[in-house]
Amino acid sequence: MTASARPRPLVAGNWKMNGLKSALKEIAAMGAEFDPALKRKIDLLICPPFPLVYPAAAAAIGTRIAVGGQDCHAKESGAHTGDVSAEMLSDAGASYVIVGHSERRTDHKESDAVVNAKAQAAWRAGLTAIVCVGETKDEREVGRTLAVVKKQLRGSIPDGATAANLVVAYEPVWAIGAGLTPTAKDVEEVHAMIRAELRKIVGKDEAPLVRILYGGSVKPSNAAELMAVPDVDGALVGGASLKAADFMGIAAAYR
Numbered sequence: 149m150t151a152s153a154r155p156r157p158l159v160a161g162n163w164k165m166n167g168l169k170s171a172l173k174e175i176a177a178m179g180a181e182f183d184p185a186l187k188r189k190i191d192l193l194i195c196p197p198f199p200l201v202y203p204a205a206a207a208a209i210g211t212r213i214a215v216g217g218q219d220c221h222a223k224e225s226g227a228h229t230g231d232v233s234a235e236m237l238s239d240a241g242a243s244y245v246i247v248g249h250s251e252r253r254t255d256h257k258e259s260d261a262v263v264n265a266k267a268q269a270a271w272r273a274g275l276t277a278i279v280c281v282g283e284t285k286d287e288r289e290v291g292r293t294l295a296v297v298k299k300q301l302r303g304s305i306p307d308g309a310t311a312a313n314l315v316v317a318y319e320p321v322w323a324i325g326a327g328l329t330p331t332a333k334d335v336e337e338v339h340a341m342i343r344a345e346l347r348k349i350v351g352k353d354e355a356p357l358v359r360i361l362y363g364g365s366v367k368p369s370n371a372a373e374l375m376a377v378p379d380v381d382g383a384l385v386g387g388a389s390l391k392a393a394d395f396m397g398i399a400a401a402y403r
Protein backbone atom coordinates (compact mmCIF):
# COMPACT_ATOMS: atom_id res chain seq x y z
CA MET A 149 0.00 0.00 0.00
CA THR A 150 1.25 3.48 -0.82
CA ALA A 151 1.25 6.37 1.61
CA SER A 152 -1.27 8.16 -0.63
CA ALA A 153 -3.90 5.38 -0.43
CA ARG A 154 -7.32 6.93 0.18
CA PRO A 155 -10.70 5.33 0.78
CA ARG A 156 -13.28 5.34 -1.96
CA PRO A 157 -15.85 7.93 -0.84
CA LEU A 158 -19.30 6.78 0.25
CA VAL A 159 -22.36 9.02 0.12
CA ALA A 160 -25.03 7.30 2.21
CA GLY A 161 -28.67 8.26 2.69
CA ASN A 162 -30.55 7.42 5.88
CA TRP A 163 -34.25 7.79 5.25
CA LYS A 164 -35.03 7.23 8.95
CA MET A 165 -38.79 6.67 9.48
CA ASN A 166 -39.71 8.30 6.17
CA GLY A 167 -40.80 6.83 2.89
CA LEU A 168 -43.71 4.80 1.53
CA LYS A 169 -43.64 2.68 -1.63
CA SER A 170 -44.00 5.87 -3.64
CA ALA A 171 -40.48 6.87 -2.50
CA LEU A 172 -38.96 4.08 -4.58
CA LYS A 173 -39.14 6.34 -7.62
CA GLU A 174 -36.43 8.47 -5.98
CA ILE A 175 -34.05 5.51 -6.16
CA ALA A 176 -34.74 5.16 -9.88
CA ALA A 177 -34.12 8.89 -10.31
CA MET A 178 -30.86 8.67 -8.33
CA GLY A 179 -29.78 5.77 -10.51
CA ALA A 180 -30.46 7.78 -13.64
CA GLU A 181 -28.17 10.56 -12.39
CA PHE A 182 -25.44 8.22 -11.16
CA ASP A 183 -23.49 8.40 -14.39
CA PRO A 184 -20.35 6.46 -15.30
CA ALA A 185 -18.00 9.34 -14.41
CA LEU A 186 -19.40 9.57 -10.87
CA LYS A 187 -19.57 5.77 -10.53
CA ARG A 188 -15.83 5.66 -11.11
CA LYS A 189 -15.29 7.96 -8.11
CA ILE A 190 -17.78 7.14 -5.34
CA ASP A 191 -20.18 4.61 -3.84
CA LEU A 192 -23.82 5.47 -3.15
CA LEU A 193 -26.02 3.85 -0.51
CA ILE A 194 -29.64 4.27 0.54
CA CYS A 195 -30.89 2.97 3.92
CA PRO A 196 -34.70 2.99 3.78
CA PRO A 197 -37.10 1.87 6.53
CA PHE A 198 -37.25 -1.94 6.94
CA PRO A 199 -40.41 -2.51 4.82
CA LEU A 200 -38.70 -0.87 1.86
CA VAL A 201 -35.37 -2.70 2.00
CA TYR A 202 -36.44 -5.51 -0.31
CA PRO A 203 -38.23 -3.35 -2.92
CA ALA A 204 -35.47 -0.73 -2.71
CA ALA A 205 -32.89 -3.40 -3.48
CA ALA A 206 -35.02 -4.44 -6.46
CA ALA A 207 -35.36 -0.81 -7.59
CA ALA A 208 -31.59 -0.38 -7.33
CA ILE A 209 -30.70 -3.30 -9.57
CA GLY A 210 -28.48 -2.05 -12.37
CA THR A 211 -27.89 1.35 -10.73
CA ARG A 212 -24.84 0.47 -8.60
CA ILE A 213 -26.67 2.05 -5.65
CA ALA A 214 -26.31 -0.16 -2.57
CA VAL A 215 -29.10 -0.64 -0.04
CA GLY A 216 -28.73 -0.93 3.73
CA GLY A 217 -30.70 -1.25 6.94
CA GLN A 218 -30.91 1.39 9.67
CA ASP A 219 -30.44 -1.04 12.57
CA CYS A 220 -30.31 -4.77 13.30
CA HIS A 221 -30.73 -7.06 16.29
CA ALA A 222 -27.62 -8.76 17.63
CA LYS A 223 -29.16 -12.23 17.31
CA GLU A 224 -29.77 -14.16 14.10
CA SER A 225 -33.39 -15.09 14.88
CA GLY A 226 -35.71 -15.75 17.79
CA ALA A 227 -38.40 -14.30 20.04
CA HIS A 228 -37.66 -10.58 19.61
CA THR A 229 -40.92 -9.01 18.51
CA GLY A 230 -40.48 -6.08 16.19
CA ASP A 231 -36.77 -6.62 15.62
CA VAL A 232 -34.95 -7.49 12.41
CA SER A 233 -31.74 -9.49 12.15
CA ALA A 234 -28.71 -8.72 10.02
CA GLU A 235 -29.31 -12.00 8.19
CA MET A 236 -32.83 -10.81 7.27
CA LEU A 237 -31.41 -7.57 5.91
CA SER A 238 -28.85 -9.45 3.87
CA ASP A 239 -31.55 -11.80 2.57
CA ALA A 240 -33.61 -8.75 1.51
CA GLY A 241 -30.71 -7.38 -0.53
CA ALA A 242 -28.88 -5.12 1.94
CA SER A 243 -25.11 -4.91 1.98
CA TYR A 244 -24.73 -2.35 4.80
CA VAL A 245 -26.39 -1.64 8.13
CA ILE A 246 -26.22 1.48 10.29
CA VAL A 247 -25.60 0.70 13.97
CA GLY A 248 -25.49 3.06 16.93
CA HIS A 249 -27.20 6.01 15.28
CA SER A 250 -27.73 8.67 17.94
CA GLU A 251 -31.50 8.31 17.51
CA ARG A 252 -31.17 4.60 18.46
CA ARG A 253 -28.79 5.44 21.31
CA THR A 254 -31.34 7.97 22.63
CA ASP A 255 -34.74 6.45 21.76
CA HIS A 256 -33.77 2.86 22.60
CA LYS A 257 -31.06 3.51 25.22
CA GLU A 258 -28.47 1.63 23.17
CA SER A 259 -25.09 1.46 24.90
CA ASP A 260 -21.71 1.05 23.23
CA ALA A 261 -21.85 -2.64 24.20
CA VAL A 262 -25.17 -3.08 22.40
CA VAL A 263 -23.82 -1.28 19.33
CA ASN A 264 -20.73 -3.49 19.43
CA ALA A 265 -22.91 -6.63 19.45
CA LYS A 266 -24.92 -5.29 16.50
CA ALA A 267 -21.74 -4.59 14.52
CA GLN A 268 -20.66 -8.19 15.17
CA ALA A 269 -24.06 -9.35 13.95
CA ALA A 270 -23.62 -7.28 10.80
CA TRP A 271 -20.31 -8.99 10.07
CA ARG A 272 -21.74 -12.44 10.84
CA ALA A 273 -24.28 -11.76 8.08
CA GLY A 274 -21.68 -10.40 5.67
CA LEU A 275 -22.83 -6.77 5.96
CA THR A 276 -20.65 -3.69 6.32
CA ALA A 277 -21.40 -1.94 9.63
CA ILE A 278 -21.70 1.84 9.66
CA VAL A 279 -20.91 2.64 13.29
CA CYS A 280 -22.19 6.07 14.34
CA VAL A 281 -20.57 8.26 16.98
CA GLY A 282 -21.01 11.87 18.02
CA GLU A 283 -21.28 14.26 20.91
CA THR A 284 -24.31 16.15 22.25
CA LYS A 285 -24.50 19.93 22.44
CA ASP A 286 -23.77 19.87 26.18
CA GLU A 287 -20.75 17.62 25.70
CA ARG A 288 -19.36 19.95 23.03
CA GLU A 289 -19.93 23.02 25.16
CA VAL A 290 -17.91 21.62 28.03
CA GLY A 291 -15.08 20.57 25.71
CA ARG A 292 -15.69 16.82 25.91
CA THR A 293 -16.19 16.12 22.18
CA LEU A 294 -12.98 14.21 21.55
CA ALA A 295 -13.23 12.21 24.79
CA VAL A 296 -16.86 11.24 24.13
CA VAL A 297 -16.24 10.17 20.54
CA LYS A 298 -13.10 8.24 21.50
CA LYS A 299 -14.99 6.33 24.19
CA GLN A 300 -17.80 5.51 21.74
CA LEU A 301 -15.29 4.26 19.16
CA ARG A 302 -13.47 2.03 21.64
CA GLY A 303 -16.71 0.58 23.00
CA SER A 304 -18.67 0.23 19.77
CA ILE A 305 -16.17 -1.27 17.31
CA PRO A 306 -15.59 -5.00 17.81
CA ASP A 307 -12.30 -6.81 17.30
CA GLY A 308 -11.92 -7.89 13.71
CA ALA A 309 -12.72 -4.57 12.04
CA THR A 310 -11.28 -3.96 8.57
CA ALA A 311 -11.61 -1.27 5.93
CA ALA A 312 -14.05 -3.58 4.12
CA ASN A 313 -16.43 -4.35 6.99
CA LEU A 314 -16.40 -1.03 8.87
CA VAL A 315 -17.47 2.53 8.09
CA VAL A 316 -17.41 5.14 10.86
CA ALA A 317 -19.94 7.99 10.76
CA TYR A 318 -19.23 11.06 12.87
CA GLU A 319 -22.53 12.80 13.55
CA PRO A 320 -22.58 15.60 16.12
CA VAL A 321 -26.01 15.05 17.71
CA TRP A 322 -26.69 18.80 17.84
CA ALA A 323 -26.18 19.12 14.08
CA ILE A 324 -28.64 16.39 13.06
CA GLY A 325 -31.73 17.80 11.41
CA ALA A 326 -30.90 21.20 12.89
CA GLY A 327 -29.57 23.08 9.89
CA LEU A 328 -26.36 23.56 11.88
CA THR A 329 -22.92 22.15 11.09
CA PRO A 330 -19.60 22.33 12.90
CA THR A 331 -16.91 24.45 11.27
CA ALA A 332 -14.62 22.68 8.80
CA LYS A 333 -11.84 23.00 11.38
CA ASP A 334 -13.95 21.29 14.06
CA VAL A 335 -14.86 18.46 11.68
CA GLU A 336 -11.20 18.05 10.73
CA GLU A 337 -10.16 17.81 14.38
CA VAL A 338 -12.65 15.04 15.18
CA HIS A 339 -11.98 13.08 11.98
CA ALA A 340 -8.21 13.25 12.58
CA MET A 341 -8.74 11.83 16.06
CA ILE A 342 -10.95 9.06 14.64
CA ARG A 343 -8.26 8.20 12.08
CA ALA A 344 -5.66 8.05 14.84
CA GLU A 345 -7.91 5.74 16.90
CA LEU A 346 -8.49 3.56 13.84
CA ARG A 347 -4.72 3.04 13.59
CA LYS A 348 -4.91 1.37 17.01
CA ILE A 349 -8.08 -0.56 16.16
CA VAL A 350 -7.40 -1.86 12.64
CA GLY A 351 -3.66 -1.21 12.34
CA LYS A 352 -1.68 1.44 10.52
CA ASP A 353 -1.92 -0.18 7.07
CA GLU A 354 -5.70 -0.59 7.12
CA ALA A 355 -6.63 2.63 8.98
CA PRO A 356 -6.12 5.02 6.02
CA LEU A 357 -8.65 3.00 4.02
CA VAL A 358 -11.51 2.99 6.52
CA ARG A 359 -14.18 5.42 5.41
CA ILE A 360 -15.06 8.11 7.94
CA LEU A 361 -18.31 9.85 7.01
CA TYR A 362 -19.53 13.19 8.29
CA GLY A 363 -23.27 13.44 9.07
CA GLY A 364 -25.48 16.26 10.32
CA SER A 365 -27.33 18.76 8.10
CA VAL A 366 -25.36 17.93 4.95
CA LYS A 367 -27.00 19.63 1.97
CA PRO A 368 -26.07 20.35 -1.65
CA SER A 369 -25.06 23.86 -0.55
CA ASN A 370 -22.48 22.77 2.07
CA ALA A 371 -21.41 19.35 0.73
CA ALA A 372 -18.42 20.54 -1.27
CA GLU A 373 -16.92 22.33 1.73
CA LEU A 374 -17.53 19.43 4.13
CA MET A 375 -16.37 16.72 1.72
CA ALA A 376 -13.12 18.65 1.12
CA VAL A 377 -12.15 18.44 4.81
CA PRO A 378 -9.17 16.11 5.37
CA ASP A 379 -10.23 12.63 6.54
CA VAL A 380 -13.84 13.16 5.46
CA ASP A 381 -14.53 10.25 3.12
CA GLY A 382 -18.18 10.88 2.40
CA ALA A 383 -21.44 11.75 4.10
CA LEU A 384 -24.29 10.18 6.04
CA VAL A 385 -27.27 12.22 4.91
CA GLY A 386 -30.70 12.31 6.54
CA GLY A 387 -33.31 14.78 5.31
CA ALA A 388 -31.51 15.64 2.09
CA SER A 389 -31.40 11.98 1.01
CA LEU A 390 -35.17 11.74 0.58
CA LYS A 391 -35.23 13.48 -2.79
CA ALA A 392 -33.01 12.42 -5.66
CA ALA A 393 -32.24 16.01 -6.64
CA ASP A 394 -30.88 16.88 -3.18
CA PHE A 395 -29.03 13.60 -2.68
CA MET A 396 -27.39 13.72 -6.10
CA GLY A 397 -26.61 17.40 -5.48
CA ILE A 398 -24.57 16.25 -2.47
CA ALA A 399 -22.92 13.43 -4.45
CA ALA A 400 -21.96 16.07 -7.05
CA ALA A 401 -19.39 17.38 -4.55
CA TYR A 402 -17.23 14.52 -5.88
CA ARG A 403 -17.55 15.42 -9.59
Ligand SMILES: O=C[C@H](O)COP(=O)(O)O
Pocket residue numbers: 162249319323324325326363364365366384385386387388
Ligand atom coordinates in the same frame (compact mmCIF):
# COMPACT_ATOMS: atom_id res chain seq x y z
O1 LIG B 1 -28.18 9.64 9.57
C1 LIG B 1 -28.24 10.82 9.20
C2 LIG B 1 -28.06 11.90 10.11
O2 LIG B 1 -28.70 11.71 11.33
C3 LIG B 1 -28.14 13.27 9.55
O3 LIG B 1 -29.46 13.71 9.42
P1 LIG B 1 -29.73 15.14 8.71
O4 LIG B 1 -28.95 15.11 7.42
O5 LIG B 1 -31.20 15.19 8.50
O6 LIG B 1 -29.20 16.18 9.63
